[in-house]
Amino acid sequence: MDTATDISIENAHDVERIHDILSQVPDPEIPVLSVVDLGIVRDVRVKGGCVEVDVTPTYSGCPATDVIAHDIETALTKGGYSNATVNRVLSPPWTTDLISSGGRDKLKAYGIAPPVGGRSVTALFGDDPEVPCPRCESKDTELVSPFGSTPCKAHYKCRSCAEPFDYFKCL
Amino acid sequence: MKDSDKKQGKSVVNDDVLTYCLRLGDNAMVTSQRLSEWVRNSPTIELDIAFANIALDHVGQARMLYSYAGELEGKGRDEDSMAFLRDEREFGNVLLAELPNGDFAKSVLRLFFYSAWVLPLYEGLNQSNDERLAAIAGKAVLEVRYQLKHSAEWVVRLGDGTEESHKRISDALIELWQFVGELFEADEVENRLADAGIGVDPTSLKGAWDNTINDVFARANLTRPDDDWHLTGGRSGQHTEHMGYLLAEMQVLQRTYPGCEW
Numbered sequence A: 001m002d003t004a005t006d007i008s009i010e011n012a013h014d015v016e017r018i019h020d021i022l023s024q025v026p027d028p029e030i031p032v033l034s035v036v037d038l039g040i041v042r043d044v045r046v047k048g049g050c051v052e053v054d055v056t057p058t059y060s061g062c063p064a065t066d067v068i069a070h071d072i073e074t075a076l077t078k079g080g081y082s083n084a085t086v087n088r089v090l091s092p093p094w095t096t097d098l099i100s101s102g103g104r105d106k107l108k109a110y111g112i113a114p115p116v117g118g119r120s121v122t123a124l125f126g127d128d129p130e131v132p133c134p135r136c137e138s139k140d141t142e143l144v145s146p147f148g149s150t151p152c153k154a155h156y157k158c159r160s161c162a163e164p165f166d167y168f169k170c171l
Numbered sequence B: 001m002k003d004s005d006k007k008q009g010k011s012v013v014n015d016d017v018l019t020y021c022l023r024l025g026d027n028a029m030v031t032s033q034r035l036s037e038w039v040r041n042s043p044t045i046e047l048d049i050a051f052a053n054i055a056l057d058h059v060g061q062a063r064m065l066y067s068y069a070g071e072l073e074g075k076g077r078d079e080d081s082m083a084f085l086r087d088e089r090e091f092g093n094v095l096l097a098e099l100p101n102g103d104f105a106k107s108v109l110r111l112f113f114y115s116a117w118v119l120p121l122y123e124g125l126n127q128s129n130d131e132r133l134a135a136i137a138g139k140a141v142l143e144v145r146y147q148l149k150h151s152a153e154w155v156v157r158l159g160d161g162t163e164e165s166h167k168r169i170s171d172a173l174i175e176l177w178q179f180v181g182e183l184f185e186a187d188e189v190e191n192r193l194a195d196a197g198i199g200v201d202p203t204s205l206k207g208a209w210d211n212t213i214n215d216v217f218a219r220a221n222l223t224r225p226d227d228d229w230h231l232t233g234g235r236s237g238q239h240t241e242h243m244g245y246l247l248a249e250m251q252v253l254q255r256t257y258p259g260c261e262w
């Protein structure tokens, strides 16, 4: 019984350290966000000397998925966890609701408007969400294109300060 | 039930799920291939990027479905073998997916028809008894919903646009309509899987599809042609004359340099 408790305390310490390491692993496409900010780290398990990290992809075709797995393994190896494996889990699917509030602030500071509101609306037609300009806060903005430079972004323009900007679209 | 019967029953289900996964994967893969032909050819850079992004979603869905198919088959074939080393008669995609792009109006209308069909399909599949299929579909639903919105907006913009844009999308409608009936056909495989709570009965998708089409057509000033006849054959590998050319281009690299990676 005592031994079991010891192991779980030790594991809890490892899990916390691993979490810290993962908080420093940037998303390759939006490096201002870590994989933890993005909300794609599902679970961290430590068994024996082995570390398992469950990661969920943002989009089915996200080309960064393999790179992210590699970056996580590399960071963990550097942090002293050389026996790490990254599993891909699909369910439940990732949505933009999983981006942390810290992550949202970082996006905005980086010039990308964070996702507005909850999950994507199911209605085919309807008003687009009001997306405030990440530079001047003006709500007088317009959608230029629902698809942007990466699968997760849409392209907007601010009518007040005339700057174009990326919007992290709701999914 | 005797043990041997049970075993046989299980392997029929396994074969059916394999066939089904390949069909779903082929639909996604072929759709992706056609969309990616628009890259650097679209009317504007925004539309170029849109088609490229949508193509990427479909290729991601195809990869997951092909990988699962490879595991079910258990003969060591991976996602690349499924996409690049099978022959035309082994592809089970619907004919609509393989048709040449034509002009922008035709491609947008095809994407709209396809998204309006595959969205309720994936929504249904998200409830599948097969956990893996349910997970793949659950992911795809969110992506396809966004694509449906994009293509529906363009159908309205073109249909309710200039004389020229209305003519183009009306011509595309006449050309494509003969291929939509196939979407709602079911064969034995799909009937068995629907009964087992694994697959979705294609005939059950017609109501949702009709509602979407009618709503958008009303806004786009487009009139639905009659549902009097349609072409079919994709599920059983009998494709249009366009499929061979599509595969030749899609598969040339792996056929020429088998196993090549970069």
Ligand SMILES: [Zn+2]
Binding pocket: A133, A134, A135, A136, A137, A138, A158, A159, A160, A161, A162, A163
């Ligand atoms: Zn502004």
